[in-house]
Amino acid sequence: MIAKFCSSPASCNTYVLSAMGEALIIDFGADGASAISFCARHDLKIGAVLLTHAHFDHIIGLSSIYGTDIPVYIDAEDEPQLGDGRLNGSIDLLGEPVLIDEGKIRLCFAAETMKIGNFEIKTIKTPFHTKGSVCYLVEGENALFTGDTLFNLGIGRADLPHALPRKAEESLRKIKALDGGLSFYSGHGSGGKLSSQFLFNPYLKAL
Template structure:
């Protein structure tokens, strides 16, 4: 299994494309700039199978409909945010100056509980990691040693909790109970900025140490 990080849009939100030896791929958090995603897919001759969303904030969903329509693939989102995609007030696009309202069609499939999942031949664990938003989830690819965490955990930081449904204590609980229990060499693929590891954040992330 391989992955590529594509920073997209003015906020440089990280989309991820996870692909296997057979040429199938999952597209995670296509926030904007659909052409960059399509160009990579074409370059690698991949076949997209689904769009997975770590959560439904506007900077993670802007290219969802164009990519969904381009490849006729389903969109997956946690049920706690099932109303967010078409609602700018919920997805946050209505409250930021200079941001156009983002209206996306509803998800085709809803995550209802955490556990091991198989989607189009991709095996991974869905971990519920709320706090940044009510329906924030992380996708843990155990055999390949990486986890895609959205805006839950960053290198040297944690997700903001001042948007709708955000809760700091819930976020810290998610990080400590769901993420920091993973092997130290697990790569953490965040929604913004660079890749880190569980061990590095356990040892050096000041937000986690101050609030333990």
């Protein structure tokens, strides 16, 4: 089962993927505490938080798990953004910094393949929106969490500070090479089947 929670700022999606009494939380926006409450209500053991990247809207709720033993996975390239309001975009867009105290979370770096509880996860590096942007393919769940790499009929911005626009095509080709039968879940807006994006998303269609 996949539950979605969405709230301001920037209408970032936070997802809970659950199976057999275990859960993963993907991204941790302003409504991340609701994801924690959802897991508690459904008696789900949280195996990890997986961050697709470290822009402020995807990390702003992390303070709600300060002091817990829940591991928080991120690509090493985006780790510096956690404690820097200019790098994570919060100063420019909110007028004040969103700063995550790394000493209060159990920070881990995402590996290419990970086994967390019953979940087997493949981390796909897709830098361009940020240097450390990744997608998470959860094997056996037919689920691809794309963060701001891929949207329904669009992609994430590559014109922001510290973006890598020259990496966009290479990163999107990794998505294009995946099974079209996968369901994708994006960082903003709706998701759907990858096959529909291969046909109608202009950025993938052009590859």
